[in-house]
Amino acid sequence: MNLEVFLGKSRFRNPLVLASGTFGYGLTYTDVIDRVGAFVTKGITVQERVGNPPPRIWDTKETVVNSVGLENVGLKRFKEEILPEIDISTPLYVNLAGVTIDDFRILIEGLRDEEKVEGFELNLSCPNVKEGGAALGQSADRVRKVASLARSLTTKSIWVKLTSNFCDVRETAAAAADAGADAVVIVNTLNALIIDLANRKPFLGGGSGGLSGPAIKPHVLYMVHQVSKQVDIPVIASGGAGCGTDVVEYLLAGASLVQIGSINLVDPQASLRILKGLEGWLKREGIVCVSELIGRLEGI
Amino acid sequence: MNLEVFLGKSRFRNPLVLASGTFGYGLTYTDVIDRVGAFVTKGITVQERVGNPPPRIWDTKETVVNSVGLENVGLKRFKEEILPEIDISTPLYVNLAGVTIDDFRILIEGLRDEEKVEGFELNLSCPNVKEGGAALGQSADRVRKVASLARSLTTKSIWVKLTSNFCDVRETAAAAADAGADAVVIVNTLNALIIDLANRKPFLGGGSGGLSGPAIKPHVLYMVHQVSKQVDIPVIASGGAGCGTDVVEYLLAGASLVQIGSINLVDPQASLRILKGLEGWLKREGIVCVSELIGRLEGI
């Protein structure tokens, strides 16, 4: 059975990707990392960030809302303290979280010569303070600018992780493709507000948060399908995947890779279970190459 | 205890509204209708529509995906066969589902002289075939056009029910407000795709569907809060409300009325339970006027 997926020149041993923010920096559970197709770090910002005050997490049966607030060590410490410690056999993607376009320049210039780094995932969902709180990813123009800049700075892989909040993700995806991105990631968490009724204020320390988990899968599946029809570059799905058949569904809908996110919080070995489920399904269906499934949804 | 809410000149006996498509035409369970603030009919189109082939419904613990496909009797039969039979004491809003702008003209002209009709809810989420499958509600320009036309045709209340799919609902809400709408409804269902893996095709007969239910509440709550800060007209919330405190949360986030949707499918008397829950909460908190709560979320 062949689980390999190729995105342009890049090879992935299987279509599973550990999603940013749900598997740390890649220093722990490396036995799991070594079994998936790719690993994406927690979002790295130019300056170290302490993140949001607690509480940072809220959940129901089928959703998680997080408001970690991009707590991370910042570019310098990531390079000096973390990167040397990372010891994995799986392609390492660094999630770059910039607030301004220039942040992305600094981040990429800082990391583009690191051999260990296979590519970058541009996280365009941080609110841009200058432009009035809108994230860079909410305008096709700004997405094009950031992606073009990134393309001009490095030959490493560039994934653009988009937001669907308050924008048309089909347009921003097209802009990323135009600008030369290697793939788009559909999609970051949905904006969410949890209210602490007793105090009539937001429950999460950061005010609002991002909704993820199994409940959003049907919505993200729809978006992945639409975007993959719209753009010529590969689409990477991210939203609620929790078992082998979820991965198959995303592949059929047009994704080339599928990120595993919130479920890692329930079990750091979830990916191994998902992989097993995927292999079992392929075997039962007599499918030899997983990549045959990509975009093969019928009747729509 | 005063549960009344006023939207401009319109009075509602309490903030609960039975959401379109989840309570039929208003011919059954009228004892429930008579206890809520307003009732919205299933979407009415110019021509009768048979709707989508089954299956039309799919669910998880916290979500529903429906693909009814606007099955309805059409304008003529609604006027001649349904409207005369409706016998309720609660303001009746007719949900108008147009594909083209002209559809809305026909629908409003057809119903504006009906005394029983208190107002219209413009459902701008139907894919517009002419403009390439995008719904009218996905562009601020088209929303402005439809809302302006509606405003010019009638003095009855006009609610504009918006979509958050592939657009910035803050912009479309602002356009509706500009055009003279009496309120915006945030928000219609999220696009969703369910896959029938065995056949590698969409599970729902209509291809794709709309996601609703408790899981989307945090996301819709966020949007309601953002839109209510953005526009000067009242905001009506729709998304996952299932108990009295959900209604309170929506009011605090800035909604003036709260629609009760999917939960009606679980129990046609759900609104009565929600109303009781709301009253109980108000009593415990010593709040005399429910309208005092609107927009009173602190610290964000």
Place this chain on the structure above:
Amino acid sequence: MKKYQATLLENRLLGPEIYSLWVKITDLGEVKPGQFFEFATDTRFLRRAFSLSDRDGDRLRFVVKVVGSGTRWLAGLSAGSKLDLLGPLGEGTRMPSSGPVMLLAGGVGAAPLLYLARKLNEQRVEVDALLAAGTKEELILAEEFGSLCREVILATDDGSCGHKGYLTDILPTLPGTKDIQSFYACGPEAMFVALKRLNFRKPVYAFLESRMGCGTGLCMGCAVRGRDGRYRRVCTDGPVFDLEEIEL
């Protein structure tokens, strides 16, 4: 229609993945054959529909086949559990003015027909039953039908019990069907399609299923297409339809 807090009295395995549940509801009025109840489950947002299969005063019997998480949850409940039920729902079936009638059950489709058999029996309408299933183990409720019917004919796809073959293969070979005034059928869609092709001169009433939203006529979720191209609601227009009236 009312909401009931019911108590599960007994939950017993009846066949492979098929369970017989007896529940107790007080203050319940008349229930017509074909009417159903909507059960809340812990695993799904929407309720799950089950036809009344038998009744003894305030004790109601349901037969549940496990096909997904909601039915799995129901199957796992033990006596004493509380159940949240809505019902009775649907129009139920019209009762025949005269017999004999014949009941045609495919698999778990036997469930609602048993209650119909009891009601026909009470009204002294003569009734035969043809019960078919995949295997002997899947043939359920045969004894109960035996005590209510003039004749009970059994059939299995694999011949492990009774006639060997599909219900619709056996039916035309039976000698006693000539004087049957009407048929009541419940089973998988394929069975209805085949029944339609048999082209009886007598009415065939089909007990349909469909994925339901509300079960109360509010959502148009439970569509079945009529011969006129328009959809019927299985919940409030049915769940029993004249086989002639619907398109399969």
Place this chain on the structure above:
Amino acid sequence: MKKYQATLLENRLLGPEIYSLWVKITDLGEVKPGQFFEFATDTRFLRRAFSLSDRDGDRLRFVVKVVGSGTRWLAGLSAGSKLDLLGPLGEGTRMPSSGPVMLLAGGVGAAPLLYLARKLNEQRVEVDALLAAGTKEELILAEEFGSLCREVILATDDGSCGHKGYLTDILPTLPGTKDIQSFYACGPEAMFVALKRLNFRKPVYAFLESRMGCGTGLCMGCAVRGRDGRYRRVCTDGPVFDLEEIEL
């Protein structure tokens, strides 16, 4: 850290909304005091964290206070139920090199301290315990502490049992605290704040809680602010911290 299928052996009411659960796990290695397990529940996506409260070979004890739907679900389980557990998690607490030490428990905070008392006992470190709670009924595990500690002092807010007053009111009035080498405290946040104000010359180790995402150090969900302004992860940096090190 491993994933375990555990069997619930006993679930018993210990106090108002407080339950004692004994579960059986085989193949479990050493667990340090302060370490915890993450329990999957039927009502929530994320697991719920509970400290090991006692251990007898492959039988583990947990004490669960009902505060929401996850804990409500656990409280409702009966013996024989299967549990999906992840653990042991966290660094646990450093063991003192010498005694005597004192355990300071507020309410259900007694739970992890009991296991610490047992370990201290095994290492022949002398240990006292001050157990405080709102009312007599909420004072739990006093007998178990009694069998392991040199002295057990009880206190309730309402005086219904032992001293009357908050733990931090009683503590300074106790004669024997002078020779205590270190304190181990677990209780509500307000208790830690008050403890900090008492300004002991001896180290106070605080067993903290926080809303957790993963419990395994992956998500940064379980933040507690350190004196340096940076957040610590309660799950992997703790859950036990020197009270001096953290900001409350």
